[in-house]
Amino acid sequence: MTDRLYYHDSYLREFEATILERLDNGRRVYLDQTAFYPTSGGQPFDTGELGGVPVLDVIDEESRIAHLLASPVAGDRVAGRIDWQRRFDHMQQHTGQHLLSAVAAESLGCATVSVHFGREVSTIDLDGPPITTEQVTALERDANQIAFENRPVQVSFEEASEAIGLRKRPTRTGTIRIITIQQLDRSACGGTHVRATGEIGPIFIRKIERARGAMRLEFVCGGRAVARARSEYDLLSDLSSAFSAAPHELPGLFASQRAELKEAHSAKRDLEREVSRYRARELYQSASPDAGGMRRVIVREGAGSLDEIRRIAQEFATLPLAMFVGAVPAPPGIVLAASPDSGINAANVLKGLLSAVNGRGGGSATLAQGVVPSVSELEQVLAAVGAAQSKA
Numbered sequence: 001m002t003d004r005l006y007y008h009d010s011y012l013r014e015f016e017a018t019i020l021e022r023l024d025n026g027r028r029v030y031l032d033q034t035a036f037y038p039t040s041g042g043q044p045f046d047t048g049e050l051g052g053v054p055v056l057d058v059i060d061e062e063s064r065i066a067h068l069l070a071s072p073v074a075g076d077r078v079a080g081r082i083d084w085q086r087r088f089d090h091m092q093q094h095t096g097q098h099l100l101s102a103v104a105a106e107s108l109g110c111a112t113v114s115v116h117f118g119r120e121v122s123t124i125d126l127d128g129p130p131i132t133t134e135q136v137t138a139l140e141r142d143a144n145q146i147a148f149e150n151r152p153v154q155v156s157f158e159e160a161s162e163a164i165g166l167r168k169r170p171t172r173t174g175t176i177r178i179i180t181i182q183q184l185d186r187s188a189c190g191g192t193h194v195r196a197t198g199e200i201g202p203i204f205i206r207k208i209e210r211a212r213g214a215m216r217l218e219f220v221c222g223g224r225a226v227a228r229a230r231s232e233y234d235l236l237s238d239l240s241s242a243f244s245a246a247p248h249e250l251p252g253l254f255a256s257q258r259a260e261l262k263e264a265h266s267a268k269r270d271l272e273r274e275v276s277r278y279r280a281r282e283l284y285q286s287a288s289p290d291a292g293g294m295r296r297v298i299v300r301e302g303a304g305s306l307d308e309i310r311r312i313a314q315e316f317a318t319l320p321l322a323m324f325v326g327a328v329p330a331p332p333g334i335v336l337a338a339s340p341d342s343g344i345n346a347a348n349v350l351k352g353l354l355s356a357v358n359g360r361g362g363g364s365a366t367l368a369q370g371v372v373p374s375v376s377e378l379e380q381v382l383a384a385v386g387a388a389q390s391k392a
Helices: 084-108 133-148 222-242 247-286 306-316 346-355 375-391
Strands: 014-023 028-031 048-050 053-061 064-069 077-082 112-117 122-126 153-159 175-181 185-188 203-211 214-221 295-300 322-329 332-338 360-363 367-371
Touching: 028 077, 084 112, 084 122, 084 133, 084 175, 084 185, 084 203, 084 214, 084 222, 133 203, 203 222, 214 222, 222 247, 247 295, 247 306, 247 322, 295 306, 295 375, 306 322, 306 332, 306 367, 322 375, 332 346, 332 375, 346 360, 346 367, 346 375
Parallel strands: 295 322
Antiparallel strands: 014 028, 014 077, 028 064, 048 053, 048 077, 053 064, 112 122, 122 214, 153 175, 175 185, 203 214, 322 332, 332 367, 360 367
């Protein structure tokens, strides 16, 4: 059994231990005691060194802890050193989560159903109804107020059956480890925590969203909150400089530009439709009608897109007794359109043409489109259309 030193002292950075067992050619090591926290309860594992060798992973195997090393370590006694920056970051996030969960339970009546601590952000999933922006703001404000009060955070060990005042009843029996935030929260937890709420630092709720039936809060604490604030302030400053506007003027400026862009897109679409209409009529007029008055056109676009050729096809199909076939080489695609009075079902005709060359597509009686494996197959389809047209 491994003695878990972090249970009693989360601030322990260095320790010595005896190697009890080596596996995987010496890269998996078991110690009599360790300060390395294994991945557990949503909190990531510690990194650092054992005997000067980097620790790549720490795995909880219930009664003992496995340390996965970059290479074998010599000797039976080793010195361990924790990556303190990583450990303290995890302590800030984890204690911050306890604080946020407790305040959410107290002020909103929302229980925490799951927690995840990520590399950059952490999340809390809360049960209950949707939470408003105003409630999130109040939750963040109240949590930070408790952090500012620097309330003690204490570790104790109690019998599960006798522990009272816990935010959530534990599923384990026997002796449990309890983290207490003075006058706020008591929770069973095996993670690493700071000694007082002031060490959590600032708490920032970044966003809230619905996820798997719960309300998910994304948050950062301490050094992460400061780093994120700096990064986002720098971004805001760059935007202010680029648009020659004060930060508070940016929302109005962006709204104005978004409206202008929307108007420009609308005007562009109108122009595209007008150009397509003009070209369709030009093609229609230049096509000689057959004995039955049908006008058929085949258009190859060397650099156009399927969207562009489809717009022309749609306009062409509004004209009387008309059939249009358009093709583009990249990616190889084809559009077939027919006017309602033509007696041609565009989808059926194109389906037959595509099936012969392993193409795929679909559409309606007046407009259909598809793609083929290569330009070679596209030419086969166009040749088949041309042959059918010459017989008409």
